[in-house]
Amino acid sequence: MRHDRYLRHSLIDWFPQDRVRAARVAVIGAGAVGNEVVKNLALLGAGAIDVYDFDRVELHNLTRAVFLRESDVGRPKASALAARAGEVDPAVVLRAVEGDFWNTLSLSALAGYDCAIAAVDNFEARVRLNRMCRIDGVDFISAGIDSRHATVEVFPFAAEATCGCYECHLPNSAYKRIAERYSCGGLRKAAAAERLVPTTAITASIAGALATSAALRLGRDAGGGARRVFFDTIAGTSSVAALDRRAECVGCGDLGDRPRIVPARADWNRRIADVPADSAVHTSDPIIVGYECAQCGDASRADRYVLRRALDFDDRIAICAACGKAGVRVDVRDEFAAAELARLYPEAPPPVKFAIARLPDEALCMDFEEKHDGQRAR
């Protein structure tokens, strides 16, 4: 690292260049805000930036994404962004992870980051990343924009495990929008139309700047409570609101102070046997538990779907192969008693990321993706 590169930073008496240099940040979403966040992190000299995105570059992205070019159209966004951002500062380690973060980012990998930033375009991804960060005790930042406003919500889970979470103040209408992506049976709709929100580079740059500053805790100590910064780019005004914890929150109400995380893929039987039989277990992903045509009674294809992750299918499987009618009743659940889950999966764990068991005095998180040693991977 060439220290003269950061000469101007060194003149700022509160600028924590060493902490910035050591920072590992996960940026989820390589769109407008993701580009701005990565740009700022790279310019500031952050140590490592991992960019997660499943999408490919489209022409209309180019009005808001500082690192993307016309020659990138059709390429994976994460790779295009990481490649060009890597030119900013050779000392910054950039990595692109293509694919949906829900399938590519494990709890144990997330625990290796100092912060995760949601720069995604839907509530569902924000809800999922929020829960993972809350479980792991990793700072979570959610940045959002429209054509006029920018918001950055900060959840300092590392220092304050029980601060408010993203879902503590999520309006009911947001859950309706999440539900619109699914059929009434709980399967993802094959033809769900995404809502297009108008945005500009102006709001993206404000959100990216505020999110980066919060991620690196510039000028702040750890903690400070969950909060939302709301910025109006036309009026030039901003406000900060505290986001208090709600005990009945569906995102964190079952997690207690800080869940105990145990690797449970290799020794599933022992782990689930240790959980009291009647304890409620919440799986990270809904599971198909029933498949039968309500029209003709055919269930011959149930083996293809039952006990598998609902996310791996869409509502087209509700068309009966025997009678051709869209009458298959698909039962999907994510809540089980421990004994029931052990009976359904006698040999291997359920095909989900993790499961939360509510024990009398704690929440137990069974991690099914990787061995979890409790250490941040460096």
Added chain:
Amino acid sequence: MANELAELKLHVRTADQTRRAELKLDSSATGGEIIQAAVDNWALPADTDYALVNVTTGKALAPNATLAESGVRPGDELEVQPVLVAG
């Protein structure tokens, strides 16, 4: 119970402050109900999600909590802010 039925005189506004109202609200009203009334009466875009912030105290109101539960006091100013989901 008496507190739950108390009437509060409050100021409610949109984030861009183009719409303002002084309202008398029952303290048992929820943040969600106030937002819905604002959307209906001010014809705010229905395809947007909203949150309510007490700008007097600097605290966000939980959607299902009543004004009493959220500690809203007479004279407080509430702001209806869009919940931004695009990135």
